Amino acid sequence: MDKLTSAQVLESGLDDWRLLAQALHARFRTKDFASGLRFVNAVGEAAEAANHHPDLTLTYPLVDVKLSSHDAGGITQRDVDLARTVSGIAREQGVAAEPRVVAEIELALDTADLAAIGPFWAALLTGDAGAIDGDDLADPNGRVPLLWFQHTDAHEAPRQRFHLDVWVPHDVAEERIAAAVAAGGTVVDAGQAPSFTVLADAEGNRACVCTCLER
Template sequence: MTYADSTTERIRPQRFHETVGLEDWRVVGEGACAYFRTGSFAAGARLVQAISDIPGVGDDHPDVDVRPEGVIVRLITVTDDYYGLTERHIELARRISATARALDISADPSAVQTVQVTVDALNGSGVVGFWRALLGYRDRANSDEDLIDPHRRGAPFYFQRMDAPRPQRSRVHVDVWVPYDQAEARIAAALEAGGRLVNDADAPSNWVLADPEGNEACVGVAGPPGPAAHRP
């Protein structure tokens, strides 16, 4: 049986993280990601070629970013009615990790993250239309509050509804999705650099921070393993 024959059942981040053999991978805001430290562009190209030779890999079109120092692989299903992980990503992730090990290339799970721009809006539909046209983005599946880059390279935009104007606060902020085991260190570094904690009511899945001038940012975590995992 090839990878392409496996199930396409939708799964949540916790299911992915609880599966043995996926230690190289972390689920962040934009799917399951792995970073492989290749050390050179040539080694990265060899890894990409080897990944492309995995039977059935083309059916799910993994996103691959090759740089001189490493390769980022992202697994996510993007269709008209779904944006997320499926059961088939589990086996594909295992095979990609095995392929990297065969080339003596190691993974660094701490190096992955997703950055999302969040816009607070009173009139969501009007605001979304402006940004859709300006960025050349399109709606995310089953959502009129999210825009994604059709080329799958730019940061996604999320539009958060406001019930009343908030002139005393910034209306645009950045969401940083990090691996579940890196959140505390990332928050500590931001606080040490002059930031402050605004709200941790949704911890351990989300923290709101602010820089020294009050500009806000959120740190998000998707699905750490264990029964208390966040289920977005």
Template sequence: MEQILSRQEASEAVQDHGWRFLLGALLTSVPVLSMGRAIVLAAKAVSVCGDEADRHLKVDVRPERVVFTLQTSDRAAVTTRDVELARRITAVAAEAGLTTEPEIGSGAPRSVQILEIAVDALDIAAIRPFWKAVLGYTDEPGADGPEDPLVDPVGQAPAVWFQQMDRARPQRNRIHFDVCVPHDEAPRRIEAALAAGGRLLSATRAPAFWVLADLEDNEVCITTWQGRDG
């Protein structure tokens, strides 16, 4: 029987297999050498997932890498079944001489991340329908309330969520990016941003998120799953 896992449980269940838990999903990025090999790997992953592929698996196939995402779609959460499928895909990749372990080191490309756009609002319920219509977005499964996030139904663009403001702040940016990264990659990403001229505005909610800004005070949050349970 499928069981929804907590953030901690989901992360710990797949970390040793090279997958990372991000925003209610399991992700891994597998480097490949050609589009042909990428397609072969993707096909094997779909095959090993069997009839469950449609409900759990998404695949982004490119000439240099294949990104796999697992989530129980009708529950918008990670379940024990997703963990089992992650292990199957890791085994298939290993059989092909490939790895699901993140690439780490100088010059290595980033592994996985998810981008969200956050909109500050005084009346979320009033502006949410506009953003839903203008973006062609839809409700996330199980989250159709007047203040819930919105998602791209075909998975091409970032999710949008709404942050409640307590008062108007006209001198502050009203839209900012949230960059959700693997929890063990967040320190390196922050260090790189600071070295590139950024400033750390707040770490009071770390490791859930750190607030950074560029030289002109445009804000961005580096986020992880940690610090959100309980």
């Protein structure tokens, strides 16, 4: 299936879901662990029937669901269809969705020489120096956040090389930025908003609040 654009995903009416960096995310609050397990089992049966399988995380009293089509490199119609099915199961079982609380962290590292440093970080984080795909270092076993390498010019003057990309729902970004500013931060660059906004703490350490909009 063809990969959908961010706009197409947002127009799909998936009220229980939010598109973050690489996938559709949903959080469902169950009444207890047994209810969560019952919900996961029902989702698993639906996934088998659709021959399309989400990532499921069961904790007490939450179930997190993540959907993407790896063969297409993003979100496709089958993800949208399965998301609707999962939401239907949640309604039938009386499980409430909490879409505004989902979030995702990615690490970004400036480098002028990916070939020189990439294998080191891949080996350190995953144990496999070859675990690099383009500009991304992704752990296939899902143990660590995605690290991506941001190409930059060579430089000798000290400056921040690492920063966090904090992916939040598009309808949460403004309040998250406001909360960070109220807590002592500053907006460094909003020129690419709402795609991403660069913030800094009181000592100048930077991070980006990212959304799926205008991507």
